[in-house]
Every structure is written in structure tokens, then in C-alpha cells.
Amino acid sequence: MLRSNGKYGHLIHNAGCSCANLALQQRSHYLSDYSRRNFLRGIGSVAAVGLMPMAGHAQTAIDPSRILFRRAKVFDGKSETLQAGVQVLVEGQKIVAIDKANNPPPDGTTVVDCADGVLMPGMIDAHWHTIYAAVPLQVLLAGDPGIIFAASTAEAERTLMRGFTTVRDLGGPVFTFKQAIDTGLIPGPRIFPAGAMITTSGGHGDLRMPSEIPAREGQLSLSEMMGSAAIVDDVGELKRRVREQLLQGASQVKLVGGGGVSSPRAPLDMTTFSEAEIRAAVDVARDWNTYVTVHAYASNTVQRAIAGGAACVEHAHLMDENTARTFADKSVWLSTQPFLSMDDTGSQTGVGAERAARLFLGTPKIYGYAKKFGIKTAWGSDVLFSPALTSRQNNMLTHLSNWYTNAEALRMATSGNADLLALSNLRTPYAGALGVIQKDALADILVWDGNPLDDFKLVEDPQRNLKVIVKDGRIFKNTL
Numbered sequence: 331m332l333r334s335n336g337k338y339g340h341l342i343h344n345a346g347c348s349c350a351n352l353a354l355q356q357r358s359h360y361l362s363d364y365s366r367r368n369f370l371r372g373i374g375s376v377a378a379v380g381l382m383p384m385a386g387h388a389q390t391a392i393d394p395s396r397i398l399f400r401r402a403k404v405f406d407g408k409s410e411t412l413q414a415g416v417q418v419l420v421e422g423q424k425i426v427a428i429d430k431a432n433n434p435p436p437d438g439t440t441v442v443d444c445a446d447g448v449l450m451p452g453m454i455d456a457h458w459h460t461i462y463a464a465v466p467l468q469v470l471l472a473g474d475p476g477i478i479f480a481a482s483t484a485e486a487e488r489t490l491m492r493g494f495t496t497v498r499d500l501g502g503p504v505f506t507f508k509q510a511i512d513t514g515l516i517p518g519p520r521i522f523p524a525g526a527m528i529t530t531s532g533g534h535g536d537l538r539m540p541s542e543i544p545a546r547e548g549q550l551s552l553s554e555m556m557g558s559a560a561i562v563d564d565v566g567e568l569k570r571r572v573r574e575q576l577l578q579g580a581s582q583v584k585l586v587g588g589g590g591v592s593s594p595r596a597p598l599d600m601t602t603f604s605e606a607e608i609r610a611a612v613d614v615a616r617d618w619n620t621y622v623t624v625h626a627y628a629s630n631t632v633q634r635a636i637a638g639g640a641a642c643v644e645h646a647h648l649m650d651e652n653t654a655r656t657f658a659d660k661s662v663w664l665s666t667q668p669f670l671s672m673d674d675t676g677s678q679t680g681v682g683a684e685r686a687a688r689l690f691l692g693t694p695k696i697y698g699y700a701k702k703f704g705i706k707t708a709w710g711s712d713v714l715f716s717p718a719l720t721s722r723q724n725n726m727l728t729h730l731s732n733w734y735t736n737a738e739a740l741r742m743a744t745s746g747n748a749d750l751l752a753l754s755n756l757r758t759p760y761a762g763a764l765g766v767i768q769k770d771a772l773a774d775i776l777v778w779d780g781n782p783l784d785d786f787k788l789v790e791d792p793q794r795n796l797k798v799i800v801k802d803g804r805i806f807k808n809t810l
């Protein structure tokens with residue numbers, strides 16, 4: 331798992347730091363305010379660290395590691411133009427300097443010559459399912475945690491190696507999995523977790539087997555016990571389940587507002603929660619200083635989510651123009667996916683194929699509305715149930731070139747998505763800016779062989795074109 335050289339050289343270093351020394355380091359790095367905010371998370375981290383192999387212990391280093399990137403062309407995540415001939419210094423988990431100076435690096439610095447390749451922030455997927463993305467639905471429904479978490483562990487590494495250093499997870503039992511990544515036990519992206527998808531009976535997310543219907547009083551279904559879904563039909567239950575996700579470390583709350591494509595029993599036109607119920611969840615999230623996002627495709631479902639106070643809506647492929655206007659009027663985020671064909675959703679049959687076809691027709695419309703009304707728009711891939719599809723995560727990003735310039739698309743997948751993540755406010759799991767190359771930002775850095783602002787297709791083959799991947803100041807790939 332933890333290799334002593336090559337791409338995980340730095341992982342060993344950090345794994346070695348994971349006991350008392352890392353705790354000391356972290357105390358000196360973070361503000362006390364951050365420590366307080368992350369008290370609960372810290373308890374979880376200690377539990378996860380307890381699982382870690384001790385083999386790397388001898389390689390513990392107290393000094394923070396330094397990496398100097400030289401001869402880089404920098405896309406900072408915001409500006410449309412590149413800064414040429416720049417060097418970027420990383421110390422510990424943060425970027426500490428960006429300048430044109432050519433000073434000799436301090437002793438012990440790892441120097442990376444970027445050879446005029448483009449250096450940019452790690453990419454962010456605003457709609458991801460860490461536990462579901464690469465696990466076939468039948469395997470998931472069988473509920474054997476061994477195979478589910480083995481597949482998700484392998485996928486978390488692949489996600490990172492495609493250049494995604496952060497994901498917003500919108501459903502799945504991901505809390506301790508996230509801790510395993512954050513503590514260096516397994517490689518993977520940073521995770522902003524929602525935990526269980528909260529739905530009514532019959533909504534997208536109600537994955538009960540026929541034998542589990544009707545619900546037995548006081549008994550949870552398998553998917554609820556796993557933490558995949560929470561099925562609630564009154565306000566009291568709804569508030570309790572929302573609070574349970576937050577107490578486990580949710581950075582945002584995900585409600586299922588209607589039907590979906592991969593849930594044949596929940597038609598796309600159907601709406602689940604009442605406005606008052608959405609409002610109740612929004613109030614609880616607000617009390618925890620974070621926000622609610624709602625899964626919604628149809629206009630009426632989207633409108634109800636916005637009326638109930640959701641700060642973000644997922645998908646919205648079937649909304650009409652008036653509904654789109656409301657996003658801009660109420661300053662609500664649209665987090666959506668450029669689904670163009672079954673290459674993006676996996677092959678569907680029957681009712682699934684009919685529903686997917688409707689989304690493909692909706693995709694160009696919603697990006698048209700987004701541009702027309704200036705809607706705050708986040709990009710996400712929402713890949714589900716297939717390791718073959720997860721490898722197309724990057725293609726889902728380059729689909730944006732149908733409506734945006736390459737720079738606009740890359741900005742959406744970096745600083746733009748980071749602006750959405752910032753809605754998590756005091757429930758943000760990481761201290762420091764994401765999605766930007768700037769002083770004091772978290773050191774999540776990619777270096778491409780070439781310039782994706784000129785040739786966006788480069789992004790589709792990260793294995794070949796992505797030369798360096800750094801997350802949290804640790805080198806996970808360096809082939810320069």
C-alpha cells in the first residue's frame with residue numbers, strides 16, 4: 331500500500347508523520363480556530379490513524395517538505411492568461427511563494443523543472459460519488475462492504491491520478507473513507523462529504539429491495555444501514571437524519587427532490603419533499619453553518635428547491651426558461667453535468683434510455699440558460715456504477731468546450747467549483763484556499779506536458795499528458 335519510492339515517496343513521509351509528530355506539526359500549522367472547528371473531525375482522524383501501518387514510522391521528518399516548481403507557465407485558476415517563467419514554492423501543505431526570482435532553493439527542496447509545461451490548480455469535481463462511482467449497482471445492492479470498499483479504494487486512487495484533487499461527494503457512506511484519505515492511509519482526492527442522500531419513500535435514492543417494502547416500523551433498510559440513503563416521510567425524521575449526517579462530518583446536506591435516471595421506480599417528473607420540508611432541512615443546515623443542495627431535474631422540482639431555500643440545485647436538465655431565471659434572481663448555484671450521449675451515462679435500456687435521452691436534449695438548453703442569465707454554474711461528472719465510465723471523467727470536463735472557452739471551462743473546474751465548495755462555510759473540512767495557485771493556498775498542483783488552454787484534448791489523457799500531481803504538498807506523480 332505505502333511504497334518507499336516513486337510516486338508515493340511523499341506519502342511514506344506523511345504516513346510516518348501520522349502519529350504524535352503529525353499532530354504537533356498540524357498544531358503549529360493551523361490556527362487554533364481551525365482546530366476547534368475540526369474537533370469532531372479530529373476525533374475521527376485519530377480513529378483512522380489507529381488503523382495505519384507503523385512501517386513508515388522511522389522515516390518521520392519534522393521539517394515540512396519543500397517543492398520548487400521551476401520554468402512553469404502558470405494558469406492560476408482565475409486569469410485567462412498564463413504567467414510565463416514563474417517559479418512556485420511549496421512548503422508543507424501550502425504554496426508559500428510565486429515569483430520570477432531564481433534564488434537557489436533551500437536545502438532539502440525537491441526541484442521540479444516544468445520545462446515550460448502548464449502548471450495549474452488540481453481540478454475539482456463538484457458532483458461525485460466516491461463509493462458508488464466504480465461499483466456496479468448490483469454489487470452495491472448486495473451490500474457486501476468488502477468488495478464495495480475495495481472497488482472504491484482503487485477508484486479513489488484513479489480519480490486522483492486523473493488530476494482531481496478534490497471532489498464534492500453527493501451521496502454515499504464516505505465519512506471514514508475520507509479520513510483514510512486525509513490521514514494518508516490510501517491515496518485519493520480531498521472529499522467534501524454529504525453522507526447519506528436524504529429522500530422520501532419512492533424518491534431517487536430509495537434503493538430498497540422489493541422484500542424491504544413496506545418499511546417495518548423501527549427497522550432500517552439495507553441501504554440506510556450502510557449510510558447510502560436516509561428515507562424519511564415526516565419533518566421530525568427529516569431533521570434527525572440531516573443532523574445525523576452533520577454530526578458525522580457532512581460539509582453539506584443533499585436532499586433528493588424528485589426522480590432520476592438510475593432509479594426506474596422514481597420518474598423524472600415526480601417531486602418528493604414539500605417546500606416546508608426542504609425549508610426544515612435548510613434551517614438545520616443553517617444552524618450548522620452550512621447549506622442544502624437538492625437533486626432536481628424537472629422545473630417544478632427545481633422551483634420547489636429554490637423556494638425552500640436551497641443554496642444549490644443539482645442537475646436541472648429539464649427546467650424551463652422561467653425556472654432558469656430564478657437561479658439568477660435568487661443567486662442559487664446550478665451544479666450540473668454536460669451529459670451528451672450514453673457514452674456519458676452508460677448504456678441504458680427501457681425507461682432508463684428514455685429518461686437519459688431527455689437529459690441529452692436538455693443539456694444544451696441549460697448551458698444556454700446558464701450563460702444567458704449569468705447563473706453561477708459548477709461542473710461535475712456524476713459518474714455512477716461503472717469503472718469504465720469513471721475513466722471518462724476528464725471527457726465530461728472537455729464537453730464544456732461546446733459552450734465555454736478552454737480557460738472558462740478550466741476556471742469552472744478549479745476556482746469556480748471552489749467558490750461553490752466555500753458555501754460549506756464553517757463545515758469546510760480543509761483550512762486554506764482550493765482551486766487557485768496563489769500564496770497561502772493549499773498546494774494541490776498539476777503540471778501538463780503542453781498547454782490545455784490551447785489544446786483542451788490534452789486533459790482527456792491524463793495518464794500520458796499529466797506529468798505531475800501534487801495534493802496537500804505531497805507528490806503523487808512526477809514523471810518530469
Ligand SMILES: [Zn+2]
Nearest residue numbers: 457459500712
Ligand atoms: Zn449524483
